[in-house]
Amino acid sequence: MYNVVVVGADDSPTALEAFNRAVEFTKMSGGTLHIVTAYKPKPPGGSEVPDEFRYSMGSTLEADVLLRRLADLATAQGVATELHAATEDPADALVGVADREGADLIVVGNKGMKGARRVLGSVPNSVAHRATCSVLILPTT
Amino acid sequence: MFETVVVGVDDSPTAAKALGAAIELAKLSGGTLHIVTAYKPASRSSSGVPSEFSGSVQPDSHARSLLDGLSSRARSESVKAETHAQAGDPAEAITTVADRVEADLIVVGSQGMQRRVLGSVPNSIAHGAGCAVLVVKTD
Numbered sequence: 001m002y003n004v005v006v007v008g009a010d011d012s013p014t015a016l017e018a019f020n021r022a023v024e025f026t027k028m029s030g031g032t033l034h035i036v037t038a039y040k041p042k043p044p045g046g047s048e049v050p051d052e053f054r055y056s057m058g059s060t061l062e063a064d065v066l067l068r069r070l071a072d073l074a075t076a077q078g079v080a081t082e083l084h085a086a087t088e089d090p091a092d093a094l095v096g097v098a099d100r101e102g103a104d105l106i107v108v109g110n111k112g113m114k115g116a117r118r119v120l121g122s123v124p125n126s127v128a129h130r131a132t133c134s135v136l137i138l139p140t141t
Numbered sequence: 142m143f144e145t146v147v148v149g150v151d152d153s154p155t156a157a158k159a160l161g162a163a164i165e166l167a168k169l170s171g172g173t174l175h176i177v178t179a180y181k182p183a184s185r186s187s188s189g190v191p192s193e194f195s196g197s198v199q200p201d202s203h204a205r206s207l208l209d210g211l212s213s214r215a216r217s218e219s220v221k222a223e224t225h226a227q228a229g230d231p232a233e234a235i236t237t238v239a240d241r242v243e244a245d246l247i248v249v250g251s252q253g254m255q256r257r258v259l260g261s262v263p264n265s266i267a268h269g270a271g272c273a274v275l276v277v278k279t280d
Contacts, residue, residue: 021142024142131276134162134251134277136273137270137275137276
């Protein structure tokens, strides 16, 4: 039923909590977990790398390290993963990967959805409104 | 993973799809499904019951037969189902029942989410719930 599951990741504790539950969910449904992280490419300070190479020199490394670390956690649970590092805004990245991979489900934490932090443009809010598949919003706040 | 699943329904196709997803998930996680529908309490003029007692008025036969039909669909798929007819606004009805049964998941259809209508049912629930919310793509 949920064969292709997309989850967003950054290095925050709430994202990790959502990630762990996404792993649990994907294990339960027997699907593949697509882990997406969005990063802002930034030129490495002080070095003289031309712009066209900065992606591979900047925070791509951090994004890759994060993705690998999370993939290992999923693999330890017997869940198959695919990894996506994107330079778009996080909500765009999640919805974009979900569309490209024909996802059945996007999993997001609810950070920013409730109460005073109900901010227009928060990632879960934006994803819930724009996704073309089902969305699981997990309580992490 | 989801021991107690709450799904909000009415007689729309979107609700039927949300119910289908909720049944699947309750089955996968071996949980109990609580099927909730909201109804408008009969008005004083038509029922003769003073408004302060309207909450205790039996739900209309429409709500009852809807819940009966949907719960038998769940049971036919071997999912333990309980039904709740709750007076009032749908989003409130769903979150009220979810709080009462200590749900760990609420399932709703996405109808109305993409139009960004303030006050749409899935929108209110996604913002107001204290548990996980699955917005099932139904439109």
